[in-house]
Amino acid sequence: MARYDSVRSVSPEPTEQRLSEDQRNSLEKDSSDGNMNAEQSEGLLSAETRDFEKLGPLTPAVVEEEGKGRRRKWIIAAAVFLTALMAFDAWLFFIPHSKTQQSPPPAPADPHLDALMRVPFRRPEEEYILDSKWDYSAPPQVRMYNWTIVDKDGNPDGVYKPMMMINGQFPGPMMEVNEGDTVIVNVKNSAKNATGIHWHGLLQNGTNFMDGVGGVTQCPIAPGGSFQYNFTVAGQQGTYYYHAHQGVQMLSGLVGPLVIHNVNESKTSTDPYSTDRVILLQDWYHDPAEGLLRDSLSPGNENSPIPNGALINGMNKVDCAQHPNRTCDTSQTLLPSMDMMAGAYHRLRFINAGGFAWFQVAIDDHLRLLVHEVDGTPVKQFQEADITLSPGQRYSVTFATDQAGFDFTEYWLRARMIEGCFADPKLPDNGVSEAKMIMRYVMPAGMGGPEPSPAAGNSTRSNSTATVSSQALPTSTNSLVDYAMQCKDMTARNKYTPVPALPAPAIADHSWYFRVNMAIGDWRLERGFMNQSSFRSDLKQPTLHRLIDGLASGNDSFSVAGKDAAIMDAAFHPDHELVLSHDRIETVDIILQNVDEGNHPFHLHGMPLWVLGQGHGYFPGYEALNLKPGGKGLLDPANNTVVANPLRRDTVTLEGFGWTLLRFVADNPGVWLFHCHMVWHAEAGMGLQVVTRLRDLRGWTVPDANRKLCEASPEVLSSGAAPPDEIFAGFHDE
Numbered sequence: 001m002a003r004y005d006s007v008r009s010v011s012p013e014p015t016e017q018r019l020s021e022d023q024r025n026s027l028e029k030d031s032s033d034g035n036m037n038a039e040q041s042e043g044l045l046s047a048e049t050r051d052f053e054k055l056g057p058l059t060p061a062v063v064e065e066e067g068k069g070r071r072r073k074w075i076i077a078a079a080v081f082l083t084a085l086m087a088f089d090a091w092l093f094f095i096p097h098s099k100t101q102q103s104p105p106p107a108p109a110d111p112h113l114d115a116l117m118r119v120p121f122r123r124p125e126e127e128y129i130l131d132s133k134w135d136y137s138a139p140p141q142v143r144m145y146n147w148t149i150v151d152k153d154g155n156p157d158g159v160y161k162p163m164m165m166i167n168g169q170f171p172g173p174m175m176e177v178n179e180g181d182t183v184i185v186n187v188k189n190s191a192k193n194a195t196g197i198h199w200h201g202l203l204q205n206g207t208n209f210m211d212g213v214g215g216v217t218q219c220p221i222a223p224g225g226s227f228q229y230n231f232t233v234a235g236q237q238g239t240y241y242y243h244a245h246q247g248v249q250m251l252s253g254l255v256g257p258l259v260i261h262n263v264n265e266s267k268t269s270t271d272p273y274s275t276d277r278v279i280l281l282q283d284w285y286h287d288p289a290e291g292l293l294r295d296s297l298s299p300g301n302e303n304s305p306i307p308n309g310a311l312i313n314g315m316n317k318v319d320c321a322q323h324p325n326r327t328c329d330t331s332q333t334l335l336p337s338m339d340m341m342a343g344a345y346h347r348l349r350f351i352n353a354g355g356f357a358w359f360q361v362a363i364d365d366h367l368r369l370l371v372h373e374v375d376g377t378p379v380k381q382f383q384e385a386d387i388t389l390s391p392g393q394r395y396s397v398t399f400a401t402d403q404a405g406f407d408f409t410e411y412w413l414r415a416r417m418i419e420g421c422f423a424d425p426k427l428p429d430n431g432v433s434e435a436k437m438i439m440r441y442v443m444p445a446g447m448g449g450p451e452p453s454p455a456a457g458n459s460t461r462s463n464s465t466a467t468v469s470s471q472a473l474p475t476s477t478n479s480l481v482d483y484a485m486q487c488k489d490m491t492a493r494n495k496y497t498p499v500p501a502l503p504a505p506a507i508a509d510h511s512w513y514f515r516v517n518m519a520i521g522d523w524r525l526e527r528g529f530m531n532q533s534s535f536r537s538d539l540k541q542p543t544l545h546r547l548i549d550g551l552a553s554g555n556d557s558f559s560v561a562g563k564d565a566a567i568m569d570a571a572f573h574p575d576h577e578l579v580l581s582h583d584r585i586e587t588v589d590i591i592l593q594n595v596d597e598g599n600h601p602f603h604l605h606g607m608p609l610w611v612l613g614q615g616h617g618y619f620p621g622y623e624a625l626n627l628k629p630g631g632k633g634l635l636d637p638a639n640n641t642v643v644a645n646p647l648r649r650d651t652v653t654l655e656g657f658g659w660t661l662l663r664f665v666a667d668n669p670g671v672w673l674f675h676c677h678m679v680w681h682a683e684a685g686m687g688l689q690v691v692t693r694l695r696d697l698r699g700w701t702v703p704d705a706n707r708k709l710c711e712a713s714p715e716v717l718s719s720g721a722a723p724p725d726e727i728f729a730g731f732h733d734e
């Protein structure tokens, strides 16, 4: 409990202080009637005086300078006075106009920014319904997005907190593209902290510079700065998302869905579905993310912060009476809802875009959820009653609205955070672990019952028009009879079969083994470790830049001469940057051994992972999986089950005291982060970097736009990132 009190002490700053200079200017200009009161004018004059005093005493060494100095003093004083007078006059100029003629107030410094601050922040939920008129076979094209990132207060579930939003709305906009399209996102950072956007699960083959990871592939985008992400989506389809990759900014609202369509995507479902939509799941903290991050990294702190609640598509509704110490207002707060045509199939794309909690999702009375996509990999349809997702994972299901004529026309979709995996299953501050969404049946016209809104069937995007007061609540009962108590991948129940099949290479060129745990580091800091390494990125000098520059300068420590695979321990200090290098296209195994009780969903950037095995206890050895030692081929060539068509995905859970064996083809040149996707663990250092096709990086140059991002000072670039360990130096237990 004390921990949460300490969090609050570092939390909400007044809104004004969190606004950027531009925002302040525009807001101030807006709220001002142009009048300058005595206090302001005095402030201006005294500020000038203080600046004058800063000139300091004249040096006595050169006496003849004294006269000149005195004259200079008078000239400066006169100039200051005149400037102040002119400023005062300028202010006076506005008074008669604004008071008497009622002309519009002076234009804000940045009308665009001003508009973003004023737009209602709640994203209309129909925007997460996929376009039913989408042209799946359109020729490849450029999909362009212009984003301005702003700091803005929001109360998604009723409780206000400082957030970060794209174009002033939360959650982020839907990105919908076809395989083969080029995506261009112009990001303007108008927030107070640096940032960067990562496209979770997108391979970025050939476009490592666009992966969005500060300190790995780019310098963060400084406040006031801009960057253009530009990449072509190739060789993948399905459900993805994007999120900020600076500190824990994803917890402040910088997340949104990204769907890649494929001409054949509906064929993995035996039943054609009439609607298709995203269900974005998030754990939600009421305290500002930065304060929580600092708190979670503090000495002697063993456990990660526990969420206060959860959101579905950015929505939920708390009981404000349960949050007496918060600023809470639910007058504009709706529960998420979806209108579904009865007697049809519908597709739901679940995304766990949260930072820490696993979700278990189910729909009351609808126990036939047909899974046909796992992290972008189409799989042979398989029936589940509920879906479990770690942070970073996605599943697509179709299901039938086949309960029409029974007792209800409204049902709950329940997304429950698995509290059993928290250090304390009781959520802090009267938090509720289950978020609920209303699924409302609508009937074909003329059949009685609720009439369809256009989105319920198959036409344009729209949704229920329920108002805050009229939202009818389901009375259906809980489908989650089988409460998940542990945080495991769905593969613990079923082996999903990708379609089409894609065998993994039978022979691994290299096999890496890592012990994974949380451990006590310097100054008693709780840190995430992979072997002896706890990752700390250099935001001013991203790994990719150092690597390219090092290779260009002929520095031997970057070339790992004569080795196909190596740890780059001369160029990068493995204590805080464990960099695995692979010289050319190679097949690589990673064995993870968890020596802690906590679960860790590991995410590899740039290349999909084949999950060759996972389980509890110690890694049983390759032989137990019918593989030769080191993963070098099948023991019994007649039995190729392990590599025939294993599930491919980008986020794989390493369960508590468990192991996992992952295989990937290191064919995508660049530097790729491999890390736990629980943000508290990632920021505590649970990650490493994978360099691929080192020999091909020799000819690379860092694009000018990327170089330019690095011109900002280290202080600016690290704003919003985890504080350096050194700030905790000198900490003592007593």
Ligand SMILES: [Cu+2]
Pocket: 599, 600, 601, 676, 677, 678, 681, 682, 686
């Ligand atoms: Cu973790």
